[in-house]
Amino acid sequence: MYRCSVDISDKVKIENGDVVFSWSGTLLVKIWTGGDAGLNQHLFKVTSNKFPKWYYYLWTKFYMNKFIGIAKDKATTMGHIKRQHLNEAKVLIPSINMLEKFSKVLGPTIDMVTEKGIENLELSNLRDSLLPKLLSGEIELTEDEGV
Numbered sequence: 001m002y003r004c005s006v007d008i009s010d011k012v013k014i015e016n017g018d019v020v021f022s023w024s025g026t027l028l029v030k031i032w033t034g035g036d037a038g039l040n041q042h043l044f045k046v047t048s049n050k051f052p053k054w055y056y057y058l059w060t061k062f063y064m065n066k067f068i069g070i071a072k073d074k075a076t077t078m079g080h081i082k083r084q085h086l087n088e089a090k091v092l093i094p095s096i097n098m099l100e101k102f103s104k105v106l107g108p109t110i111d112m113v114t115e116k117g118i119e120n121l122e123l124s125n126l127r128d129s130l131l132p133k134l135l136s137g138e139i140e141l142t143e144d145e146g147v
Contacts (some may be wrong), residue, residue, distance in 0.1 A: 002068045008045050011040050012075045013036065015036050016032060016034075016114060017031065018047075019047070019048070019056065021043065021044045023042060023067075024081075025042060025079070027064065027071055027081065028070070029057065029064060031113055033118045033120070035121075042080075045077075051099075052099070052101070052106075052107060053107075058106075062088045065083060070085055126145040
């Protein structure tokens with residue numbers, strides 16, 4: 001019996017660059033950089049057919065303190081928010097011209113955040129694989145190698 005499978009619905013699949021919102025327990029919104037994965041019942045993939053990623057990511061970030069406050073007020077064991085709270089969140093919608101101007105700056109910025117997050121994960125994995133080998137003496141560094 002398998003506990004995990006890559007054979008899951010496309011509706012719950014996420015990949016690098018997707019915006020993920022945790023609505024229960026630890027409330028947060030992140031740009032996912034952990035590779036291909038699947039959502040669980042406490043996570044939403046935030047997306048839009050009308051607006052660019054930076055727009056809905058930043059508006060979700062804007063409301064996080066309010067959402068966290070709502071969850072704390074209702075917490076018995078694990079605080080959460082409901083769809084009603086999301087529906088009550090109001091946002092300003094800029095003109096198409098302003099949206100395009102902001103997209104020229106914020107689109108590449110969000111892309112860079114994603115790229116750096118992936119790079120950080122790769123570097124952490126490299127560190128975690130090399131450090132035990134260095135400490136055990138399996139790998140030795142010499143002065144010729146700049147140490």
